[in-house]
Amino acid sequence: MSTIALKVNGRSHAVDVDPTTPLLYVLSDDLALRGPKFGCGLGQCGACTVIIGARAVRSCITAVGTLNGAEVTTLEGLGTPQAPHPIQRAFIDEQAAQCGFCLSGVILTAKAFLDGQPRASDAEIQRALSSVLCRCFAHTRMLRAIKRYARERRA
Amino acid sequence: MSGTPSRRVFLKRSGALIVSFGSSALVERLALAQGPFGTRMSHVDPRQLDSWVAVNADGSVTARTGKCELGQGIYTAQLQLIAEELSVPLARVKLIECDTDVTPDQGTTSGSQSTPTNFNQRNLAQAAATAREHLIGLASQRLGLPASELEAVDGVVRSKADDAKRVGYGELVAGRRLNVPLSATARRKAPGEWTVLGKPVPRVDLAELATGQFEFVHNVRVPGMLHGRVVRPQEPGATVAAVDESSLRGLQGVVKVVVRRSFVGVVAEKPWQAVRAVGQLRVTWAKGAGLPPQDDFYNHLRRQPARDALLVDSRDVDDTLARAAQVVKATYVHPYQMHGSVGTSCAVADVSGDKATVWSATQSAYPTRSGIALLLGLPADNVRVVFVRGSGCYGINGADTVSYDAALLSHAVGRPVRVQLNRQDEMAWENYGSAYVIDQRVGLDGTGRITTWDYEAWSPTLGGRPGYDRPGNVVTGWTAGYEPLSVTPARATGSARSFNNGSNAAPSYVTGCTGGACGGAGTVRSERVLTHAVPSPFFTGPLRSPSRLQNTFAHECLMDEVAALVKADPIAYRLRHLKDQRLMEVLRAAAKAAGWEARPSPGPDSRRRAGVVRGRGCACVIYEGDNGHVAIVAEVEVNRTSGRIGAKRLIVAQDCGPISNPEGMRHQIEGGALQGLSRALGEEVTWDDRRVTSVDWQTYHSLPLGFDVPVVESVLIDRPGVEAAGAGETAITVVAAAVGNALFDATGVRIREVPFTPERIKAALSTRG
Numbered sequence: 001m002s003t004i005a006l007k008v009n010g011r012s013h014a015v016d017v018d019p020t021t022p023l024l025y026v027l028s029d030d031l032a033l034r035g036p037k038f039g040c041g042l043g044q045c046g047a048c049t050v051i052i053g054a055r056a057v058r059s060c061i062t063a064v065g066t067l068n069g070a071e072v073t074t075l076e077g078l079g080t081p082q083a084p085h086p087i088q089r090a091f092i093d094e095q096a097a098q099c100g101f102c103l104s105g106v107i108l109t110a111k112a113f114l115d116g117q118p119r120a121s122d123a124e125i126q127r128a129l130s131s132v133l134c135r136c137f138a139h140t141r142m143l144r145a146i147k148r149y150a151r152e153r154r155a
Numbered sequence: 156m157s158g159t160p161s162r163r164v165f166l167k168r169s170g171a172l173i174v175s176f177g178s179s180a181l182v183e184r185l186a187l188a189q190g191p192f193g194t195r196m197s198h199v200d201p202r203q204l205d206s207w208v209a210v211n212a213d214g215s216v217t218a219r220t221g222k223c224e225l226g227q228g229i230y231t232a233q234l235q236l237i238a239e240e241l242s243v244p245l246a247r248v249k250l251i252e253c254d255t256d257v258t259p260d261q262g263t264t265s266g267s268q269s270t271p272t273n274f275n276q277r278n279l280a281q282a283a284a285t286a287r288e289h290l291i292g293l294a295s296q297r298l299g300l301p302a303s304e305l306e307a308v309d310g311v312v313r314s315k316a317d318d319a320k321r322v323g324y325g326e327l328v329a330g331r332r333l334n335v336p337l338s339a340t341a342r343r344k345a346p347g348e349w350t351v352l353g354k355p356v357p358r359v360d361l362a363e364l365a366t367g368q369f370e371f372v373h374n375v376r377v378p379g380m381l382h383g384r385v386v387r388p389q390e391p392g393a394t395v396a397a398v399d400e401s402s403l404r405g406l407q408g409v410v411k412v413v414v415r416r417s418f419v420g421v422v423a424e425k426p427w428q429a430v431r432a433v434g435q436l437r438v439t440w441a442k443g444a445g446l447p448p449q450d451d452f453y454n455h456l457r458r459q460p461a462r463d464a465l466l467v468d469s470r471d472v473d474d475t476l477a478r479a480a481q482v483v484k485a486t487y488v489h490p491y492q493m494h495g496s497v498g499t500s501c502a503v504a505d506v507s508g509d510k511a512t513v514w515s516a517t518q519s520a521y522p523t524r525s526g527i528a529l530l531l532g533l534p535a536d537n538v539r540v541v542f543v544r545g546s547g548c549y550g551i552n553g554a555d556t557v558s559y560d561a562a563l564l565s566h567a568v569g570r571p572v573r574v575q576l577n578r579q580d581e582m583a584w585e586n587y588g589s590a591y592v593i594d595q596r597v598g599l600d601g602t603g604r605i606t607t608w609d610y611e612a613w614s615p616t617l618g619g620r621p622g623y624d625r626p627g628n629v630v631t632g633w634t635a636g637y638e639p640l641s642v643t644p645a646r647a648t649g650s651a652r653s654f655n656n657g658s659n660a661a662p663s664y665v666t667g668c669t670g671g672a673c674g675g676a677g678t679v680r681s682e683r684v685l686t687h688a689v690p691s692p693f694f695t696g697p698l699r700s701p702s703r704l705q706n707t708f709a710h711e712c713l714m715d716e717v718a719a720l721v722k723a724d725p726i727a728y729r730l731r732h733l734k735d736q737r738l739m740e741v742l743r744a745a746a747k748a749a750g751w752e753a754r755p756s757p758g759p760d761s762r763r764r765a766g767v768v769r770g771r772g773c774a775c776v777i778y779e780g781d782n783g784h785v786a787i788v789a790e791v792e793v794n795r796t797s798g799r800i801g802a803k804r805l806i807v808a809q810d811c812g813p814i815s816n817p818e819g820m821r822h823q824i825e826g827g828a829l830q831g832l833s834r835a836l837g838e839e840v841t842w843d844d845r846r847v848t849s850v851d852w853q854t855y856h857s858l859p860l861g862f863d864v865p866v867v868e869s870v871l872i873d874r875p876g877v878e879a880a881g882a883g884e885t886a887i888t889v890v891a892a893a894v895g896n897a898l899f900d901a902t903g904v905r906i907r908e909v910p911f912t913p914e915r916i917k918a919a920l921s922t923r924g
Contacts, residue, residue: 001407018407020427021425021427025425025426025427028374029425029426032374032376033367034369034371034374035368037373037498037546038498038575039546039578040578040851041499041578042852044578044851044852045497047497074367075365076366076367076368077367078367079366080368081362084365088362091361091365092357092361095357095361095818096365097226097358097361098227098826099226099545099546099547100226100360100361100369101496101498101545101547102497103365103367106860107365126864129859130859130860130861130862132860132861133859134860135495135496135547135549135830135857136826136830137826137827137830137858138825138826139860139862140825140866140867141825142860143864
């Protein structure tokens with residue numbers, strides 16, 4: 001066990017864990033966050049995505065011991081139901097989810113990508129989402145919401 | 156809308172009843188197909204209004220339902236129903252879903268049955284209508300006015316003539332029980348009067364979902380909770396020979412190793428400790444019998460002992476085929492596919508003394524309660540199952556089995572335990588949608604009209620939904636010592652007494668004449684539909700559009716083959732053989748929206764031998780024979796060099812009776828169409844000689860968010876005045892067929908096996924040259 005310092009959604013935490021523990025387990029168990037989800041534990045689906053610095057990171061395969069001092073943003077760190085982040089607003093307005101389990105992967109991957117490349121083409125956006133899964137296949141609405149956010153972001 | 160139960164309702168109700176008392180072949184089939192749907196007696200009496208609806212002192216309404224939200228939008232739709240019938244604002248309705256302590260037993264949320272069950276004249280809709288009538292009656296007494304002069308608006312009953320004479324629901328009931336039975340005569344509002352139901356009300360849960368605040372079952376935390384993980388058998392049929400607990404020596408946080416026959420699990424203080432422990436635990440397995448080779452599996456199925464059923468038999472097909480001007484014969488095959496929920500299954504159980512509470516994403520709260528009671532040796536009344544939403548399931552994913560896991564582990568340690576499966580166990584051990592082999596022969600007369608349709612199919616089956624008394628139907632129950640339902644071989648002794656096309660085994664084009672009545676949607680009189688259920692090496696169970704999708708793939712592709720043979724336009728040719736007006740209407744509507752050009756297939760691009768070629772195809776069906784009419788047109792592009800196929804447009808026309816929420820219906824069409832595309836293009840369970848090899852997202856191929864997503868266009872046909880049908884499984888049923896037909900239209904090559912992988916397409920194109 002060792003003590004790891006993390007800043008999550010703006011709040012500082014010191015967690016005492018086995019440093020091999022994946023970040024996801026710390027977020028959902030020790031910090032009781034609901035945004036990041038366990039989907040595969042293999043970095044293949046995206047459900048566990050968080051943003052560290054400016055990058056979308058798969059927290060299920062990221063050992064917490066490698067992150068001392070890192071700043072982590074989860075889906076609930078972007079906005080609230082009362083004051084959603086613009087990309088969350090776009091998802092709500094487009095009704096872009098069915099079960100909603102995959103949304104951390106979809107929203108945070110798209111946000112991190114567009115923050116880095118605000119002028120990305122539709123094809124580039126699509127490519128950025130090539131390893132994110134939604135098994136309800138709400139794809140059409142999700143892509144609509146992401147493109148809407150991209151447009152609004154540029155405006 | 157009539158109060159007489161439809162054939163479907165009657166059959167499904169009888170199925171639900173018989174399931175608990177017997178095990179005739181019919182029952183087995185129904186239970187295997189979907190599990191029980193109907194509303195049953197429990198300690199919550201479904202005949203009493205108080206079981207469904209409570210009017211609170213503040214005038215808000217709390218409703219209770221046995222049909223739960225799985226991502227399909229039924230939560231919001233049921234809020235709309237209650238708000239509409241009770242005339243209260245949507246925001247003043249609270250809905251409790253599937254909690255065995257308080258909600259009526261409505262069996263399983265599945266089979267596109269929630270709308271037929273709760274949105275027609277029975278159950279939740281009837282309760283809501285009864286409540287409005289009752290409130291008006293109470294107000295009539297209070298205000299001293301005849302009920303006919305009163306109306307219910309916005310949570311208030313008022314005089315139609317004098318707005319000042321009014322009383323609020325809260326004041327009328329003051330939080331008391333209503334103490335009246337459901338009224339068979341309570342009048343539901345006509346669709347023309349609807350102000351909330353039938354409208355595109357947005358999903359009420361989207362904001363919490365999009366901001367990561369929604370509580371899934373995965374987020375349930377109970378004080379004192381421990382974390383369990385399970386060790387599934389190494390391969391199908393394997394049993395535990397020995398478990399060496401000393402292999403965990405030195406690991407931190409391990410609370411207990413739990414072994415019950417071949418059920419093995421570890422409970423630890425923290426989840427990562429449990430994950431590491433099951434990875435390190437040394438378990439010796441006695442091997443299973445091995446698996447039949449996958450490359451010969453479809454032939455293997457034909458050789459198995461079978462339980463036969465004859466849905467319809469005009470007893471003349473061999474004669475009419477012998478006399479036919481032409482006969483078209485073809486075999487279609489479909490692989491096992493999986494639910495593959497994006498989140499692995501999870502449950503939390505708290506078993507303490509002789510009581511248990513389980514938080515579960517099961518579609519079947521009451522049946523799961525009974526299964527857990529059996530596993531733990533407790534009376535069912537001592538077990539409470541509380542539904543908490545999970546990752547979208549599309550049928551029986553791991554939600555039931557993981558609920559059993561959590562209950563067994565909590566029982567063993569006497570503390571609450573949370574269990575989440577790992578990806579490999581989720582995929583290797585779920586109840587797959589069944590594989591199919593379908594032989595068909597179609598006879599034509601000299602004018603090119605179909606005279607005979609002969610269908611014979613083999614599909615493997617093992618286990619299924621556990622229902623109330625078969626925990627062995629899923630892997631945990633089986634490892635704990637319970638037997639799964641398996642095939643008892645039997646010959647068919649004649650055709651069914653009445654035509655029930657619940658599995659869509661019969662094509663839309665036959666008359667379905669049996670027992671003195673004709674229940675089919677078509678005109679072909681010489682007909683035979685024979686099915687063989689055979690043993691499966693893997694657990695099987697309902698996967699969105701179970702059997703219906705596989706059968707429709709075979710029927711609708713063969714129909715296309717026949718149309719091509721006689722050089723007829725595929726839509727016109729279908730219409731020539733149909734008599735069901737609603738089916739014909741959706742087919743015409745899809746063609747019109749697609750801008751369908753009437754011509755035979757294959758199309759002009761099929762003459763090209765290189766580059767990217769385009770084609771279009773159609774398909775249609777009445778889901779389950781009477782539960783939603785749907786037609787689709789698919790436009791595809793095929794790269795002849797790479798063998799890759801992509802859809803450009805999917806146009807779906809659908810008639811499911813009166814629409815509860817058009818946005819919800821569009822959502823289901825879009826998701827169904829694209830999930831159907833993923834299943835048609837890439838999804839296939841694979842195995843080697845001992846075990847399943849498609850155990851993650853690199854080995855089981857789901858179309859990701861970044862694939863070249865086609866445009867999906869929905870044409871909704873709203874039909875007030877008929878029974879409401881389900882809309883969750885209609886669109887997906889027709890996709891593989893339409894894509895296969897479009898592939899033929901583009902290339903002139905017919906592929907009779909899904910998925911349409913690049914390798915398969917390239918091989919087929921090169922064979923044809």
